[in-house]
Structure formats: structure tokens, C-alpha cells
Amino acid sequence: MRVRRAHAQRRAARAARARGMTLIELSIAIGVLGLILAVAVPSLQSVLGVHAREEAGRLSGAIRYLYGASALYGKVCRLAFDLEEQSYWAECTGDRFTIAQERSVDGERVEESTPLTKRRSITPVDDSVRERVVKRAAFSNYTSEELPRRKLREGVSFSVWSAHQTEKYDKGTAYLYFFPQGYTEKARIWVESEHGDVYTLSVSPLNGRVRVVPEDLEVPRS
Numbered sequence: 001m002r003v004r005r006a007h008a009q010r011r012a013a014r015a016a017r018a019r020g021m022t023l024i025e026l027s028i029a030i031g032v033l034g035l036i037l038a039v040a041v042p043s044l045q046s047v048l049g050v051h052a053r054e055e056a057g058r059l060s061g062a063i064r065y066l067y068g069a070s071a072l073y074g075k076v077c078r079l080a081f082d083l084e085e086q087s088y089w090a091e092c093t094g095d096r097f098t099i100a101q102e103r104s105v106d107g108e109r110v111e112e113s114t115p116l117t118k119r120r121s122i123t124p125v126d127d128s129v130r131e132r133v134v135k136r137a138a139f140s141n142y143t144s145e146e147l148p149r150r151k152l153r154e155g156v157s158f159s160v161w162s163a164h165q166t167e168k169y170d171k172g173t174a175y176l177y178f179f180p181q182g183y184t185e186k187a188r189i190w191v192e193s194e195h196g197d198v199y200t201l202s203v204s205p206l207n208g209r210v211r212v213v214p215e216d217l218e219v220p221r222s
Contacts, residue, residue, distance in 0.1 A: 049197035051153045053214075056191040056199035058150065059088070059158070060210040063176070063184075063201070065147050066090050067208030070178035077142060081160050081174040081189075088158075089149035095137035099164045099177055099185070108172035109165070155194045161219045162187035163205070168219050176203070184208050188217060 062079060070077040070092070077092040103110045141149075152158065160174035161167070163185040178184045187203040200217040201210050 049193055049195065052156050052191050052193040052197045052199055055152050055156050055158075056201060056212050059189060059191065060201055060212055062088070062090070062147055062150075063203060063210050064208060065144075066142075067178050067184055069142070069144070069147075070180050070184075071182050074180045076137065076180065077178045078139065079176045079178075081158065081169075081176075083159065083169060083171050083174060085151065086157050087149060087151040090142035090144070090147050091139040092142045093137040093139045097137040102164055102166065104166050104169065107159075107167060107170045109169060109174060152191075157192055157194075159190045159192075160187070161189075162203075178208070182207075186220065188219065190216065192216075 066077050066079055069090075073092070075092040075094055076097045077090060079088055080091055081088045159168055159170040160176070161169065162174070162176050164177075165174070168188075168190075176185055176187050176189075183205050184203060186205045187201075189201040189203070190198055191201065192198045198214075198216040200213045200215060202213065202217065203210050
């Protein structure tokens, strides 16, 4: 009996030591996991910042490409921004077209049925052309391998201001127009990661050049 009891005690002691080692190992594993997370979270933020910069670069290229395509094909084109789906694509029309100042509510474009000839135009076209614009032009998708429809990466979003808008749009749909005479609208587009990295694209109306600035620029006052 004494021998059996001694064996049982030794087995219990070994089990206790094994449990003790398991708790120590678990503590070490938790500590290592904490270190990994401490390194991984900033790395994730950095990756999303890189994604925002890459999307800003792609968008800059899309603007330059459509500026050239509008002049090359002699059509009015526009870059359409779906601010809900965070995607953009190109559209063009062969119809005569002029832009009127849009009405907006809380950062979203409001559709209006008023003919453009009765609204204040902000594009530099002569009166004879403006008088012939009696309805909205029919835009159709512009398909090109160089400029496909694109959705922003997860964790990246954008907002848009252009010269025909009364405010910066962050929902609904926004447009940036390009004209075959070789000009576009003055515009700013903000590309932002969910961790706060912001890149502002500033579009020059006379040559379509895009300046990408790694900061949150304000909407131009004029």
C-alpha cells in the first residue's frame, strides 16, 4: 500500500509540474503574441497608407489619360465617381454639352430637370453653342484597357470637388469633365485610408496636370 501510495504521489507531482510548465508556456505564448500584434498593427496601418498612395497614383493616371482621349477623339468626356461604391469609370459623348453650376445638399449632388440653357454655365463656350444645348447630353461608357472601371481597395475611400460643384461631395455621384478643346475643370480629389492617410489630387484646368500632395488640402475658395 505504501509503495502504491508513493507511486501515486510521484505521478501527481509530475502532473503538477507538467501543468506548471504548460501555464508558463502559455504565458510566454501570450507575451510573444502581444509583441507580434504590437508590430503588426502599425504595419497594417502602413500598408493601408501605401494602398491610398497607390490609388491616388492610379487616379492621377486616369485623369491624364482621359484628358488626352477627349482631345484626341474630339468628344466631351467625364470621369464618374460613385462615392458609395468607391469606384470610378470614364464616359464620353458626341453631343454638344456645357456644364451648369450644380445644386447640392449635405455633400451630395441633387438631380435637376431644368434645361442647361436656363442655368448659369461655367464652361467657356460661346453663346451660339450654349443656345443649342437644350437637353442633357447622352453619355456612354468609354471602354479602354488603359482606363477600365476601377473599385478602390478595401480600406481606401475618396471624395471629390470640381469647379461646377458648390461643395465637396462625399456621397452620391460626382463628375469631372474634360473638353476636346484641351481643358478640364479645376478639381480636387481626396484619397484617404481608414487610418487617416490622405492624398489630395489637385487638377489643373488648362493642361490636365495632376499634383498629388500627401496632405488634406482645403476646397479652393474661388
